[in-house]
Every structure is written in C-alpha cells, then in structure tokens.
Amino acid sequence: MLRAVLFDLDDTLFSSTRLTRKARWEACEAMLHAGLPAHSVKEAYLRLQDIVHRTGSNDARHFNRLCESYGLKSPEIIVAGRIAYHNAKFALLYPFPKTEESLLALSKAGLKLGIVTNGLVEKQWEKILRLKLRHFFDTVVISGSARPKDKRPLLRRALRELHVPAREAAYVGDKLKTDIAAANSLGMVSVRFIPPGDAQKPGKGEKPAHTIRSLAELASLLPTRTRER
Amino acid sequence: MLRAVLFDLDDTLFSSTRLTRKARWEACEAMLHAGLPAHSVKEAYLRLQDIVHRTGSNDARHFNRLCESYGLKSPEIIVAGRIAYHNAKFALLYPFPKTEESLLALSKAGLKLGIVTNGLVEKQWEKILRLKLRHFFDTVVISGSARPKDKRPLLRRALRELHVPAREAAYVGDKLKTDIAAANSLGMVSVRFIPPGDAQKPGKGEKPAHTIRSLAELASLLPTRTRER
Structure with a gap:
C-alpha cells in the first residue's frame, strides 16, 4: 500500500534546464546591447556556459567573469x-504542465x-x-549543498518526518544516478520522470520501477489507499 | 551660462524612501503569513527597521535576523x-512624476x-x-560605498568627465548635508529637491540656490544656452 510520494524539484516539478538556458541567453543578449564586445550572442553564451561549468552553477559572479x-x-554591462x-x-519559473492537477489528485487519494x-x-525554497506549490507538501527536505549529494539520507529524513516506511513510498525524479538509484537502494518505488530533451541511459541499480513523461501519469500508475479500499 | 545638470539618485529621481518602506512592510506581511510569530505586521516592521538601523541598509541578512x-x-519564512x-x-521602482519629461527638456536645451x-x-546601476533612465545621462559616478561619503570628489569627477567647470553646472539632490553643502562648497548651482514627506532644515552652508518639489520646475528655473541665445 502506497502512503507517500516524494518528488525531486529541479527538472521534475519545473523545467530547470530550460529556464536556465533561456535566462542565460537573455542575459547575454542584454549584455551585448549594453556594450559587451562579443561577436554574437551565441559566442557570449558559450563562453558563459564554460564559466558556469568551471565555477559551479551557484557562483554569484558569472556575469562579472564573462565581462x-x-x-x-x-x-553597467x-x-x-x-x-x-x-x-x-x-517569467519562466512555472511548474511543468499538469503538475498542480497531479499533486491535487494524489493529495485527494x-x-x-x-x-x-x-x-x-x-535558493530551493x-x-x-x-512556483506556488508549497501547500501540497507535508515535508520539504533540502541538502543545503551546492554539490549533488547522496540523496538517501535526505529521503530517509523525509520518510521519518512523514512516519512512512520506505517500501510504502515512491520517489519521483529525473536523474538516474542520484534519484532512481537512491530510491531503489532504500526499497522505495522509483519513478523516473523524463523531462523533454533528456537522454540518460540507466546503469546498474538505476532501473526505475516506472517511467513517466508527465506527472499526470502518476495518479493512475501508483496504487493508492483510496483505490484499494 | 549653465552647461550641465547633475542629479542625485535616491529620493531625487525616484522615491527610494517610499519604495523601501512599502517593500519592507510587504515582506513583514508575507513573513507573518508564512508563520513568523509576531503579534502584528507593525510589530515585525518596527523590529525590522531597528535591525536595518543597527546593521546598515546594505546588509543581506535583514530577514534572517528578523526571523x-x-x-x-x-x-521558508x-x-x-x-x-x-x-x-x-x-513594482515600485519607477521615477518620480515628470522625471522623464524634465530630463528630456533639459537634454533638448x-x-x-x-x-x-x-x-x-x-546596486545603484x-x-x-x-528605472530606464540610463540613456539621458552622459556620465554616472557612484561612490562604491555603503556609507554616505563626501560627494565633492564624486562631483568633481563627473564635471571632469563632462569637461564643464563647477560654476557652469547645477547639482540637484534632496539631502542638505551631503548634496547641497557639497554643491555650494564647489561653487555649483545647488538645487534642493524636496521629496514628499521630507522635513530637513538647512544648517550653515546648506542653503540651496533653488528649491523645487518637482523636477518639472527645473527647465524654467535654470538658465540654459538655448534660452540665452
């Protein structure tokens, strides 16, 4: 019997990748208009991406470095x-289509x-x-680190707070290595959400129990108390 | 003959005081809704004001401290x-009424x-x-310090950049002690802008050559090349 569903945030509840790409492009365009001597927006964008990869996505001085x-x-630039x-x-920070409807359906179940x-x-808060999704969630657990961390201790903490054992909970996330592997290893029901454009291939221990392309698939996928009554 | 007009920014081109007051009130209201155990928005607001006065307006952790x-x-809070x-x-960062019209009239003159x-x-940039006022200005000089500094070196730098002697330039600002005193001391035409609610009394050396309550008064006040031709 399933009693809880935990969700990853970035690229699971909203398109973090798309938002970041578009926002960085807009930034480069504005910087060129303000006088950045790049040959093209694309040139500045690629240089910015390189800077982000070298300094990490939480560095606050990407645009200073680009300049x-x-x-x-x-x-000014x-x-x-x-x-x-x-x-x-x-402008772009909104949930994936059907997110609110799906979370409401699961809550009702x-x-x-x-x-x-x-x-x-x-930053995560x-x-x-x-995103205006806060009211749906009974617990929010954030690693507090800019680097990707093993999610198992975080998942355990969320399950403890909800008083739900791992086998009665699902974890929905997009990353095979961090999300799916962690859920499998704890004995949770792993659900891989594939955001548009994603092309990861599962390695050992990273095979999800379910794969979805929209959160709308969740309600019919997961056996709930309501439906089992 | 007047050849240049320099402007202070906060409380001269836009109402910094009003913006800050309203934004802090909104913040306190949101924090109460999110669970801050204050008795009233006013109580939290007064406590926040006290924190800002103690730590300076550029401290980034006012809301952390209030919490x-x-x-x-x-x-979350x-x-x-x-x-x-x-x-x-x-939402509130827009120029005082008639600012664009007045800057355009002076430019045309x-x-x-x-x-x-x-x-x-x-922060100033x-x-x-x-504010979308950048295009009006031939020079922008910013102290770079969170504390109020003597404006005379800054004014001198702006005048140098514009190749205009002090006596052929006006400085428009709201603060008697920093703006008007500095302009007088350099031999510039001092123009005191009185923002709504302001109640300063001029001390020695702080008597402005002109006093205005709207930038719209500037064009008729200042003798320009155009009108002298």
Whole structure:
C-alpha cells in the first residue's frame, strides 16, 4: 500500500534546464546591447556556459567573469545581464504542465507528499514558493549543498518526518544516478520522470520501477489507499 | 551660462524612501503569513527597521535576523519575506512624476546630464537600468560605498568627465548635508529637491540656490544656452 510520494524539484516539478538556458541567453543578449564586445550572442553564451561549468552553477559572479573575459570591468554591462537573467527567470519559473492537477489528485487519494532536493536551502525554497506549490507538501527536505549529494539520507529524513516506511513510498525524479538509484537502494518505488530533451541511459541499480513523461501519469500508475479500499 | 545638470539618485529621481518602506512592510506581511510569530505586521516592521538601523541598509541578512529575533531559523519564512520584498521593489521602482519629461527638456536645451550618487556600484546601476533612465545621462559616478561619503570628489569627477567647470553646472539632490553643502562648497548651482514627506532644515552652508518639489520646475528655473541665445 502506497502512503507517500516524494518528488525531486529541479527538472521534475519545473523545467530547470530550460529556464536556465533561456535566462542565460537573455542575459547575454542584454549584455551585448549594453556594450559587451562579443561577436554574437551565441559566442557570449558559450563562453558563459564554460564559466558556469568551471565555477559551479551557484557562483554569484558569472556575469562579472564573462565581462572580464572580454577585458572589461563594466558594472553597467554586468548589471544589464543580471536584470535580464532575473526577469527571464521569474517569467519562466512555472511548474511543468499538469503538475498542480497531479499533486491535487494524489493529495485527494490520501497520499502524503514531499519534496526531497539537492541544492542551497534558500535558493530551493525560493523556487518552491515562487512556483506556488508549497501547500501540497507535508515535508520539504533540502541538502543545503551546492554539490549533488547522496540523496538517501535526505529521503530517509523525509520518510521519518512523514512516519512512512520506505517500501510504502515512491520517489519521483529525473536523474538516474542520484534519484532512481537512491530510491531503489532504500526499497522505495522509483519513478523516473523524463523531462523533454533528456537522454540518460540507466546503469546498474538505476532501473526505475516506472517511467513517466508527465506527472499526470502518476495518479493512475501508483496504487493508492483510496483505490484499494 | 549653465552647461550641465547633475542629479542625485535616491529620493531625487525616484522615491527610494517610499519604495523601501512599502517593500519592507510587504515582506513583514508575507513573513507573518508564512508563520513568523509576531503579534502584528507593525510589530515585525518596527523590529525590522531597528535591525536595518543597527546593521546598515546594505546588509543581506535583514530577514534572517528578523526571523532569528523571534527565536526561529526558518528558511521558508525568510525566503517568503525576500520574495515579497523583491516583488514590491520591482513594482515600485519607477521615477518620480515628470522625471522623464524634465530630463528630456533639459537634454533638448543642450545641457549635459549626469548622475552622482552614493551607494554600492552594482546596486545603484540596477536602479538606474530598471528605472530606464540610463540613456539621458552622459556620465554616472557612484561612490562604491555603503556609507554616505563626501560627494565633492564624486562631483568633481563627473564635471571632469563632462569637461564643464563647477560654476557652469547645477547639482540637484534632496539631502542638505551631503548634496547641497557639497554643491555650494564647489561653487555649483545647488538645487534642493524636496521629496514628499521630507522635513530637513538647512544648517550653515546648506542653503540651496533653488528649491523645487518637482523636477518639472527645473527647465524654467535654470538658465540654459538655448534660452540665452
């Protein structure tokens, strides 16, 4: 009997990848308009991606570094990029289609819901609150680290808070290595959500119990108390 | 003959005081809704004001401190405050009435325009760009410090950049002690802008050459090349 469903946040409840890509592109475009001497938006974008990969996605000085890589120290250009990035981010920070409907259906079926996510605490809370999904969740567990961490201790903590054993809970996430492997290893029902454009191939221990492309598939997939009565 | 007009930014081109007050109130309201155990929004707001006065307006952890002052460490409450603050800030960050019209009239009259402001460089640039006033100004000089600094070196730098001597330039600002005194001391034409609710009394050396309550008064007040031809 399933009693709880836990969710990953980025690329499971909203398209983090798409948001970041589009917001960074907007930022580069604004920086060129403000005077960044790049040959094209694409050139600046690729250089920015390179900077992000080298310094990590939570570094606060990506646009400063991009500007400096062109031999400039211009707060005007940097701030133009940051404003465009944030405007795009706020405009694009909405849940995947059918997310609210699916979470509501699971709640109505009597399931407890939770979020278990890697990331910086205040940054992840900002996403949850801006997505306006907070009210659905009985627990929110955030690693507090910018680097991906083993999710098993986080999942255990969420299950403890919900008073639900691992075998009576599902974990829905997009990453095979971190999400699916962790859920399998704890004996939870693993559900792989495939966001658009995703092309991961499962390795050992990373085979999900279920695979979905929309959260709308969850309600019919997972056996709930309501339906078993 | 007047050739340049320099402007202070906060409380001269937009109502910084009103924006901050309203945004902090919104933040407190959101924090109460998110679970801050304050008796009233007003109580939390007064406590926040006290924290801001003690730690300085550029401290990034005001909401953390407010939350902690109630014995709580809740990222959810802190982030709820921060989101409400930023939403209010972006909604309220627009110029005083008639600002664009007045800047355009001065530009058409052949005057060079500049901004000379105290504050952190990227923070001040963000205001200028979000206000969409950047195109009016031939120079922007920012102190780069969170504390109020003597504006004379900043004014001199702006005048140098514009190649205009002090006696052929005006400085428009709201603060008697920093703006008007500095302009007088350099031999510039000092223009005091009185934002709504302001109640400063001029001390020695702080008597402005002109006093205005709207930037719309500037064009008729200042003798320009155009009108002298």
